[in-house]
Amino acid sequence: MTHLDAPPTTEPDLLRIHEVSAETGLTTRTIRYYEELGLLKPAARSEGSYRLFDPDDLERLRFIKGLRDDAGFSLAEIGQLLEDDLARVRNRSRFRSTTDATERRAILEDAMGRVDRQVATLQTKIDRLEAMIAEAHARRAHLENHLAEIDAGAEPAPHAHESRR
Amino acid sequence: MTHLDAPPTTEPDLLRIHEVSAETGLTTRTIRYYEELGLLKPAARSEGSYRLFDPDDLERLRFIKGLRDDAGFSLAEIGQLLEDDLARVRNRSRFRSTTDATERRAILEDAMGRVDRQVATLQTKIDRLEAMIAEAHARRAHLENHLAEIDAGAEPAPHAHESRR
DNA sequence: TCTAACCTTAACGTTAACGGCAAGGATGTG
DNA sequence: CACATCCTTGCCGTTAACGTTAAGGTTAGA
Numbered sequence: 001m002t003h004l005d006a007p008p009t010t011e012p013d014l015l016r017i018h019e020v021s022a023e024t025g026l027t028t029r030t031i032r033y034y035e036e037l038g039l040l041k042p043a044a045r046s047e048g049s050y051r052l053f054d055p056d057d058l059e060r061l062r063f064i065k066g067l068r069d070d071a072g073f074s075l076a077e078i079g080q081l082l083e084d085d086l087a088r089v090r091n092r093s094r095f096r097s098t099t100d101a102t103e104r105r106a107i108l109e110d111a112m113g114r115v116d117r118q119v120a121t122l123q124t125k126i127d128r129l130e131a132m133i134a135e136a137h138a139r140r141a142h143l144e145n146h147l148a149e150i151d152a153g154a155e156p157a158p159h160a161h162e163s164r165r
Numbered sequence: 166m167t168h169l170d171a172p173p174t175t176e177p178d179l180l181r182i183h184e185v186s187a188e189t190g191l192t193t194r195t196i197r198y199y200e201e202l203g204l205l206k207p208a209a210r211s212e213g214s215y216r217l218f219d220p221d222d223l224e225r226l227r228f229i230k231g232l233r234d235d236a237g238f239s240l241a242e243i244g245q246l247l248e249d250d251l252a253r254v255r256n257r258s259r260f261r262s263t264t265d266a267t268e269r270r271a272i273l274e275d276a277m278g279r280v281d282r283q284v285a286t287l288q289t290k291i292d293r294l295e296a297m298i299a300e301a302h303a304r305r306a307h308l309e310n311h312l313a314e315i316d317a318g319a320e321p322a323p324h325a326h327e328s329r330r
Numbered sequence: 331t332c333t334a335a336c337c338t339t340a341a342c343g344t345t346a347a348c349g350g351c352a353a354g355g356a357t358g359t360g
Numbered sequence: 361c362a363c364a365t366c367c368t369t370g371c372c373g374t375t376a377a378c379g380t381t382a383a384g385g386t387t388a389g390a
Binding site: 066067070071072073101104105108109111112115116118119122123125126128129130131132133136137139140143144146147150151153 | 236238270277280281283284287291293294295296301305311312315
């Protein structure tokens with residue numbers, strides 16, 4: 001077992017691809033594939049061209065996974081959503097490179113607009129899902145109605161099949 | 166006691182695949198593919214083995230499309246959700262074939278359970294999406310915080326965030 | 331009846347999203 | 361320094377979800 005801590009010589013907490021895989025639950029192949037698609041930037045490379053990932057990259061990968069698994073977005077759609085995120089990261093350096101309050105304001109407001117768009121996209125999906133739930137509830141109510149009729153103990157009206165929806 | 170309806174010798178409003186396609190926005194190939202996967206039953210066939218669809222089939226296809234596009238479920242997952250729906254349709258004939266109130270109750274309660282499971286599945290997805298929205302709101306709040314600092318005057322507090330690179 | 335427009339099955343092609351090698355270089359540990 | 365592990369870049373294989381002919385049967389209208 002190694003007893004010396006990693007001395008903070010230069011950059012700390014940079015992970016190699018296998019550790020990132022264990023951390024995110026994505027396979028190394030998938031991570032490389034996402035980079036190939038442009039969803040991720042290499043973060044950094046070691047002397048021997050090993051990929052090195054920082055915490056921001058992990059967050060980004062988890063975000064991608066969430067959009068993919070939980071939201072069911074395609075990688076193309078995720079690419080759109082991440083274009084926003086990517087611009088946000090680029091804005092960080094721009095942000096630090098200026099002290100002009102007006103420009104900083106503009107950058108921040110731009111970033112906020114991007115986040116708002118992400119939220120709107122997700123909200124649209126939620127709305128549709130809720131509409132489907134509402135339909136399901138309608139079906140359920142219909143069944144409950146039948147049940148009540150039976151409990152009332154009689155043959156109900158002819159019920160000429162479904163009417164309009 | 167109930168007098169019989171007019172004999173439905175020939176069922177009306179049965180659509181052919183192209184009309185169904187126009188009606189649902191799915192291609193004919195897709196509709197046949199869904200049947201091939203078992204997501205849909207042929208409804209009926211003409212003398213020359215043309216597929217004929219009734220209104221229930223249209224509803225089912227729209228439901229499938231909603232699960233696919235809006236909810237982002239795979240066709241395999243949709244198959245699971247529809248197993249419930251399919252059983253529901255089968256139950257209809259069983260339902261009509263009995264007059265035993267107890268059995269009718271059982272069938273209806275079973276159907277309600279299936280609907281409830283569909284709702285739960287959809288709700289799970291909504292919950293995850295809302296969690297992602299919450300994260301986005303957190304990012305937004307962070308940005309707003311920065312903005313407030315700028316508006317309050319130049320250099321803000323040290324800000325022990327992860328601003329170190 | 332004849333034909334244009336629709337339908338059938340069968341089979342091969344395509345794209346997205348990876349999985350799985352293979353050949354060779356990089357790293358760290360005894 | 362030797363060796364076991366990692367990593368790299370290809371490149372081919374696979375599955376899902378269709379698209380696209382091809383070859384031929386069916387329907388409805390003039």
